[in-house]
Amino acid sequence: MEISLFSAAAQGFLNLLHFKVFLAMLLGVSIGTFTAVAPQGLGMPLVYAIALPIVIKWEPINGIALLIGASSVSAICAAYLPILFGIPGGSGSQATVLDGYPMGKRGEGRRALGASFMAGGMGCLIGTITLAAAIPAARPIIYLMGSPELFVVMLWGLSMVAVLAGRRPVKGLIAAAFGLLLATVGQQAQSGVMRYVFDVPYLLDGISISIIALALFGVPSALDLALTKLGVEQQPIPLRGSLFEGVKDTLREWWLVVRCSFVGVWVGIVPGLGSQVVDWLAYGHAAQSCKGGRKSFGTGDVRGVIAPESANDAKDGGDLVTTLILGFPQGVVTALFIVALLAWGYLPGPEMVKKNPEMIYSIVWLQGISGIVGTLIGFALAAQLAKLAEVRYSFMVPIMFIFILMGAFSVNRDPADLLAVVAFGVLGYFMRRYGYPRPAMILGLVLGDLMEKYLYRSMASYGFTWLGRPAVLALLAMAGASLALTLRGRMKARREASPATFSGAMARSEDES
Amino acid sequence: MKADFTIFFLVVFIASAIAGWDWPNIAKIMPVYVAAIPGALLVALQIYRDATGWEHRRGQVSGGIDMDEVSEINLDKKTELRRTVAYFAWFIAGALGIWLVGLVYALPALVFFYALVEGREKWFTALILAACTYALVWGLFEYTLETRWPPGVLFD
Numbered sequence: 001m002e003i004s005l006f007s008a009a010a011q012g013f014l015n016l017l018h019f020k021v022f023l024a025m026l027l028g029v030s031i032g033t034f035t036a037v038a039p040q041g042l043g044m045p046l047v048y049a050i051a052l053p054i055v056i057k058w059e060p061i062n063g064i065a066l067l068i069g070a071s072s073v074s075a076i077c078a079a080y081l082p083i084l085f086g087i088p089g090g091s092g093s094q095a096t097v098l099d100g101y102p103m104g105k106r107g108e109g110r111r112a113l114g115a116s117f118m119a120g121g122m123g124c125l126i127g128t129i130t131l132a133a134a135i136p137a138a139r140p141i142i143y144l145m146g147s148p149e150l151f152v153v154m155l156w157g158l159s160m161v162a163v164l165a166g167r168r169p170v171k172g173l174i175a176a177a178f179g180l181l182l183a184t185v186g187q188q189a190q191s192g193v194m195r196y197v198f199d200v201p202y203l204l205d206g207i208s209i210s211i212i213a214l215a216l217f218g219v220p221s222a223l224d225l226a227l228t229k230l231g232v233e234q235q236p237i238p239l240r241g242s243l244f245e246g247v248k249d250t251l252r253e254w255w256l257v258v259r260c261s262f263v264g265v266w267v268g269i270v271p272g273l274g275s276q277v278v279d280w281l282a283y284g285h286a287a288q289s290c291k292g293g294r295k296s297f298g299t300g301d302v303r304g305v306i307a308p309e310s311a312n313d314a315k316d317g318g319d320l321v322t323t324l325i326l327g328f329p330q331g332v333v334t335a336l337f338i339v340a341l342l343a344w345g346y347l348p349g350p351e352m353v354k355k356n357p358e359m360i361y362s363i364v365w366l367q368g369i370s371g372i373v374g375t376l377i378g379f380a381l382a383a384q385l386a387k388l389a390e391v392r393y394s395f396m397v398p399i400m401f402i403f404i405l406m407g408a409f410s411v412n413r414d415p416a417d418l419l420a421v422v423a424f425g426v427l428g429y430f431m432r433r434y435g436y437p438r439p440a441m442i443l444g445l446v447l448g449d450l451m452e453k454y455l456y457r458s459m460a461s462y463g464f465t466w467l468g469r470p471a472v473l474a475l476l477a478m479a480g481a482s483l484a485l486t487l488r489g490r491m492k493a494r495r496e497a498s499p500a501t502f503s504g505a506m507a508r509s510e511d512e513s
Numbered sequence: 514m515k516a517d518f519t520i521f522f523l524v525v526f527i528a529s530a531i532a533g534w535d536w537p538n539i540a541k542i543m544p545v546y547v548a549a550i551p552g553a554l555l556v557a558l559q560i561y562r563d564a565t566g567w568e569h570r571r572g573q574v575s576g577g578i579d580m581d582e583v584s585e586i587n588l589d590k591k592t593e594l595r596r597t598v599a600y601f602a603w604f605i606a607g608a609l610g611i612w613l614v615g616l617v618y619a620l621p622a623l624v625f626f627y628a629l630v631e632g633r634e635k636w637f638t639a640l641i642l643a644a645c646t647y648a649l650v651w652g653l654f655e656y657t658l659e660t661r662w663p664p665g666v667l668f669d
Contacts, residue, residue, distance in 0.1 A: 184543050397631075398623065418611055429601075456539065
C-alpha cells in the first residue's frame with residue numbers, strides 16, 4: 001500500500017529511535033572523524049569498502065546509520081589537515097588550505113576551525129533539506145519511469161565516466177568496461193547461462209563487489225603508508241584563537257553559506273561533476289562575489305574557509321538526490337552505498353521512492369542528525385582530534401591489514417576470498433600506478449548488473465519499440481546534451497590556459513604557505 | 514611495464530569476447546557487445562596514445578583534474594620497489610596465514626611481526642597491538658558476536 005510522504009517522513013524518523021541505530025551512527029561518526037584527520041591514504045571510499053562486508057549483515061537501518069554517519073562527518077571535519085598542517089585534506093577540502101593555513105599561522109587556527117565546522121554543519125543541513133524537498137518534487141516524474149527509462153538513466157550515469165576520468169578519458173572507459181565485464185561473471189539470472197565461471201564453484205554467484213572495492217582501495221592506500229613510512233610529515237601549528245569567533249564569522253556571512261551550499265548541492269546533483277571540483281567552484285565564486293575578495297583571498301580571509309567547507313558538506317545531500325531518486329551513483333562512495341542498499345534488498349531509484357519512502361526519509365534524517373553531531377564533535381574535541389593525525393604508520397598499516405583481510409574473509413569465509421583480495425589488491429596497485437581510475441571500474445561494476453536487468457526487462461516487455469518511447473528519447477537527449485556540454489566546457493577550459501588548473505592553484509597555494 | 518598493463522586489459526577483453534561468442538544473445542549483449550568488444554577497441558586506442566606520447570603531451574598542456582588519486586611518492590626506484598615487494602609479501606603472508614592456521618591466530622601474529630620487524634616498534638608495543646587484534650577478532654567477533662571463523666587447513 002502506498003503511504004503519504006508525510007507518513008513516510010514520520011516513519012523514517014521513528015525508525016531511528018532505537019539504541020542500536022544511535023550506537024551505529026555514533027560509531028560511524030567516530031570512524032568518519034578519524035578518517036578526516038588521520039594520516040594520508042585514508043578516505044571515505046576505503047571506509048565504505050572496509051565497512052561494507054560487515055554492515056551488510058546487520059539490520060539495514062543500523063548499517064545505513066553507520067555509513068551515513070561516517071560520510072557526513074568526514075566532510076565536516078575535513079578542514080583539520082588544511083588548517084593545522086597546511087596540506088590539502090581529502091577531495092572537497094583542498095581549497096580550504098589557501099586561507100585556512102595562513103589563518104592558522106597568524107594565530108587564528110581555532111577561528112578557522114570554528115568557521116569550517118559551523119559552515120560545514122550549515123551546509124550539511126541545507127543539503128539535507130534540499131534532499132528532503134527533492135523527493136516530493138521528483139515523485140510525479142518517477143511514476144512515469146519504467147525499465148526502459150531506468151536503463152537510459154543508468155547509461156547516462158555510465159557515460160559520465162568519460163567526463164569523470166578527467167585527463168584520462170580512454171583509461172576511464174577501459175576501467176569502466178572492465179567493471180562491466182566483471183559484473184557479468186557468474187550465472188545469469190535471466191538465461192541461466194554460466195558466464196566466465198570456468199567450472200569454478202566460487203565464481204557461480206560472481207565476485208563480491210565488497211571484496212573488489214576493499215582490495216582496489218584498501219591495498220594501495222596501505223601501501224602508500226608503508227612506502228612513505230610517515231603519517232603526516234609536518235608538525236601541526238599551535239591552536240590559538242577562539243572557535244566562537246569563527247562561528248560569529250559564519251553567522252555574519254550566512255548568505256555566502258547559503259550560496260555556496262547550493263553550489264555544493266548543484267555539484268552533487270549534476271552528473272559529471274565531483275568532489276574534486278566542489279570546493280574550487282565555491283572558492284572561485286566567493287573570491288569573485290565577496291567584497292574585496294580578489295585581494296584578500298589567499299592571505300587568510302575567513303570567507304575563503306567558509307565557502308569551500310559549506311559547499312563540500314552540502315554536496316553530500318546533492319549526491320544522495322541522484323543516488324536515491326535516480327539510482328545511479330556520483331562516485332565511489334555512493335556506488336558502494338548502492339551496493340549496500342542492494343544487499344539489503346532495496347533497489348535505489350524510482351522503485352525505492354515508490355516502495356520504501358520511509359527508508360529514504362530515514363537516510364535524510366540520519367544525514368541531518370549526523371551533520372549536527374559531527375559539528376558538535378568538531379567543536380568539543382578540536383584540540384584532541386589534531387593528535388590523531390600523528391598516528392604512526394607502523395600502527396596504521398597493520399590495522400588496515402586486519403580490516404582488509406578480515407573484511408574480505410567475512411564475505412563467504414572461503415579461502416578463495418583471500419585469493420580474490422590479493423589478486424584485486426595487486427590489480428588496484430597497478431591501476432593506480434598506471435592511471436586507470438578505479439572509481440570508473442567500480443561504477444561499471446555496480447551499474448553493469450542494474451543495466452542488464454533493466455535492459456532485459458525492456459526487451460522482454462517491449463522488444464525494440466522501447467527505443468521510441470518519448471521519455472526514453474527525452475532522457476537520451478538530456479544524457480547526450482549533458483555529456484556534450486561537459487566535454488565542451490572542458491575543451492574550452494583547456495583552450496583557455498593551463499595556469500588556472502587546479503594543480504596550478506595547488507602549487508601556488510603551497511608556494512604561498 | 515605501462516604497455517604490459519594495457520596489454521593485460523587487451524588480453525582479458527579478447528579472451529572474454531571469444532569465451533562468450535557462442536552464448537545466446539540475451540547472455541552476451543552486456544559482456545561481449547557492451548564490455549569486451551568496445552573495451553578491446555579502447556585498449557587499442559590507448560596503446561596508440563601510449564606509443565605516440567599523445568597523453569603525455571596533452572597532459573602537460575592541459576593539466577585538469579583526476580578521477581582517482583594520483584600516486585605521488587617521491588622515492589628512488591630501488592627503495593620504492595623494495596618496500597612495495599616487502600609490503601605485498603606481508604600482505605600475502607597474512608592471507609596465507611589465515612588459510613593455514615585460521616584468522617584468529619594469523620592476524621595477531623601478522624600484526625605482531627609487522628610492528629616488530631617492519632615498523633621497528635618495541636616488542637612490548639608489538640605485543641600490545643597483537644593482543645588488541647586478538648581481542649578484536651576473537652573477543653568481539655567470535656565470542657561476543659558469535660561469528661565463527663573457520664579454522665586453518667592445518668587444524669581442520
